[in-house]
Amino acid sequence: MSKGTIKKVAGPLVIAEGMRDANMFDVVRVSSQRLIGEIIEMHGDQASVQVYEETSGLGPGEPVESTGAPLSVELGPGLIGSIFDGIQRPLEEIMKVSGNNLQRGVEIPALDHKKKWHFTPLKKAGDSVTGGDIIGTVQETPIVVHKILVPHGLMGTIRSIKEGDYNIDETVAVVDTPNGSSQDLTLLQRWPVRVGRPYKQKLSPDMPLVTGQRVIDTLFPIAKGGVAAVPGPFGSGKTVVQHQLAKWAEADIVVYIGCGERGNEMTDVLNEFPELKDPKTGFSLMERTVLIANTSDMPVAAREASIYTGITIAEYFRDMGYSVALMADSTSRWAEALREMSGRLEEMPGEEGYPAYLGSRLAQFYERAGRVVTIGSEGREGALSVIGAVSPPGGDISEPVSQATLRIVKVFWSLDSDLAYKRHFPAVNWLTSYSLYVDTMEKWFNEHVDAHWMDLRARLMRLLQEEAELNEIVQLVGMDALSAPDRLKLEASRSIREDFLHQDAFHEVDTYTPLQKQFTMMQLVLDYYDKAVEALDQGASIEDLVKLPVREQIGRFKYVQEKNIQAEYEAVLKALSKQIDELLQKEDF
Missing domain, CATH: 3.40.50.300 (P-loop containing nucleotide triphosphate hydrolases)
Known part of the structure; x- marks a missing residue:
């Protein structure tokens, strides 16, 4: 264990000398208050330590002691x-x-080392295990089963394993390693934070x-x-x-x-x-x-x-x-x-x-x-x-x-x-x-939701991009300069923005939309656009198409509960077809 003294203090950075035996990223304890820090730079016997606590009041000559281990989590x-x-x-x-304000030098373990957990083994004596294997479980919360893993790098045969209530420091299993030694396994592991787990x-x-x-x-x-x-x-x-x-x-x-x-x-x-x-x-x-x-x-x-x-x-x-x-x-x-x-x-x-x-x-x-x-x-x-x-x-x-x-x-x-x-x-x-990720996930969406998912998504994106271009024209020369098909594109895009993309996080139904409902909503918006384009070609006026009552139903479809999606979709589609047919008959008349 390397021991040195403070040479200089600059805010959270402390320069300590006499630390030749310490290593980069070692955790150190600074001063008699035992503030926690980490070595981030070495020059000869001088170590630069970033201190994770307030350093006011520290001065040269105070002790610095390395723990010999990197910053790790329990x-x-x-x-x-x-x-x-x-x-x-x-x-x-x-x-x-220490009360509401974080005090310096408080040493409390990250996890409760006294609390007992009920350990249920999944392996038995005589089983071979290797790093990463699950030897048992602990029901940590009502919905999370904590799986107890064999530490990385350890392999061998389980000599003993027993069910019961243990704290995280007590031995729950003993493993005999190939070199003849034995290793006690507990519910606790430590891992250095700057090293990715394998x-x-x-x-x-x-x-x-x-x-x-x-x-x-x-x-x-x-x-x-x-x-x-x-x-x-x-x-x-x-x-x-x-x-x-x-x-x-x-x-x-x-x-x-x-x-x-x-x-x-x-x-x-x-x-x-x-x-x-x-x-x-x-x-x-x-x-x-x-x-x-x-x-x-x-x-x-x-x-x-x-x-x-x-x-x-x-x-x-x-x-x-x-x-x-x-x-x-x-x-x-x-x-x-x-x-x-x-x-x-x-x-x-x-x-x-x-x-x-x-x-x-x-x-x-x-x-x-x-x-x-x-x-x-x-x-x-x-x-x-x-x-x-x-x-x-x-x-x-x-x-x-x-x-x-x-x-x-x-x-x-x-x-x-x-x-x-x-x-x-x-x-x-x-x-x-x-x-x-869109291209790599195309197959998944087409298989698990609908074969037309990516096609509808592409059409939505195209309409939104065309809307941006048309808006620039509108700002220059006004809405009246647009042709009827272009105005229809703007209306369809508005429907995409307000009925599909706008989502209320605090509404009990709208806060979450399953994929199948998302697909149905895309279909509805594009069904309106496609039928409106057809009606436009057959002589319907753009003003009448914009004011169709069914658009209100399309807008409210986001609030439909999952179990009613298909029935409501068919009802809206039926209403859409009926209202457009009535519109065309009126035009013919």
């Missing part, structure tokens, strides 16, 4: 429903000890993460195990979009990282998540959620570690075979922490003062997502999907963090403040957003 029963800070300190437990194989992103949000699932879908960015200015609805994804996305586990967000926003999340009802199970959403809260007034260095803490916990649940959705809100604040630490290290700045390695650090984070075959003899399939919010200053996505993120992610949901001011939510701009 993985085991007790993660679900917990609220941690950026370095996995349990905030609720700290509050019991897997056997990464699978192609060819199936969607269904979210029930129409603008996402239909126009800009994200793959299961995919990565997406949600950039948007203040007030454009980033947090509500992430809440909707946390609540409705086809994920077994949700990990939400509040990284450098305002304290009041994070308070809203912490208050709302326990009250959000999980639509799949009826329990609180917290029964399958891990929250990591690192607000903007917390020490800046811990913010840099928070996204690694979160993604390591997410990978752990992925290794159990679960589908995990990770929300990082926001990576811009994380990048600002990176910039501040880089400046204190006196590194050469890159664009806008961000470090030159900003792009590679972002890539290291996002590349840990994916749909994988896990290690171990069973070879389970698990998925980790990452959705990162980006908060560009002034909504300008030409700044470095947004641009570096766009080079990595394959889905870009561009939130637009103009749409938000018009009360159009989700405020995803359909002209500037994109998804590069």
Whole structure:
């Protein structure tokens, strides 16, 4: 164990000398208050330590002691429903000890080491096991079964395993290894946060993460195990979009990282998540959620570690075979922490003062997502999907963090403040957003929803793009200059925007739309357009076609319950045909 002394203090950065035996990324304890820090640079016997707690009052000559281990998280029963800070300190437990304000030097284990969990073995004595195998389960919450995994790198034969109530430090099984030694297995594992957990194989992103949000699932879908960015200015609805994804996305586990967000926003999340009802199970959403809260007034260095803490916990649940959705809100604040630490290290700045390695650090984070075959003899399939919010200053996505993120992610949901001011939510701009997963998932949509899914989607996108072009003409010369077919295109596009893309997060039916209903809604909007085009060719007036009463029914179709979809669709279609026929008869007459 390396021991040194403080030479210099610069905000959260402490320079310690006499640390020749320490290693990069070792966790250290600084001063007699035992503040937690991490070595991020070595020069001879001098170590640069980023301290994850407030450093005011520290001075030269105080002791610095290396623990000899990298920054790691505790993985085991007790993660679900917990609220941690950026370095996995349990905030609720700290509050019991130190009150509402985070005090320095508080040492509390991340998980409760005294609580007993009922362990049910799935293996028996004599069974061969290897790293990643499931030896048993713990019912962690009413809806999450925590699978106890053999640690990575261990293989052998189970000598003993027993059912019962244990805390996370007690031995539940003993494994005899090939070299003649034995290893005790507990419910607890530790894993360094900056190292991705291993897997056997990464699978192609060819199936969607269904979210029930129409603008996402239909126009800009994200793959299961995919990565997406949600950039948007203040007030454009980033947090509500992430809440909707946390609540409705086809994920077994949700990990939400509040990284450098305002304290009041994070308070809203912490208050709302326990009250959000999980639509799949009826329990609180917290029964399958891990929250990591690192607000903007917390020490800046811990913010840099928070996204690694979160993604390591997410990978752990992925290794159990679960589908995990990770929300990082926001990576811009994380990048600002990176910039501040880089400046204190006196590194050469890159664009806008961000470090030159900003792009590679972002890539290291996002590349840990994916749909994988896990290690171990069973070879389970698990998925980790990452959705990162980006908060560009002034909504300008030409700044470095947004641009570096766009080079990595394959889905870009561009939130637009103009749409938000018009009360159009989700405020995803359909002209500037994109998804590069569409082509790889075409086969899945055509097989699992309908063979015409991609054709209808393409027609919707074409109409929306033509609307943008026509709007430019309208602004120059007015609506009267447009031909009747062009006016009809504008009306069909308005129907797409208002009846299909606009979705009410707080309406009990409209908040979630299954894929089959999304397809039926696309059909309805395009049925109206196709029949109206035919009627126009046969002499119907554009004014009459715009004012058809059936359009009100098409607009209200989003509020139809799932069990009534087909019957209501046929009724609307019948009414549409009847009203257009009556219109044509009137014209003939």
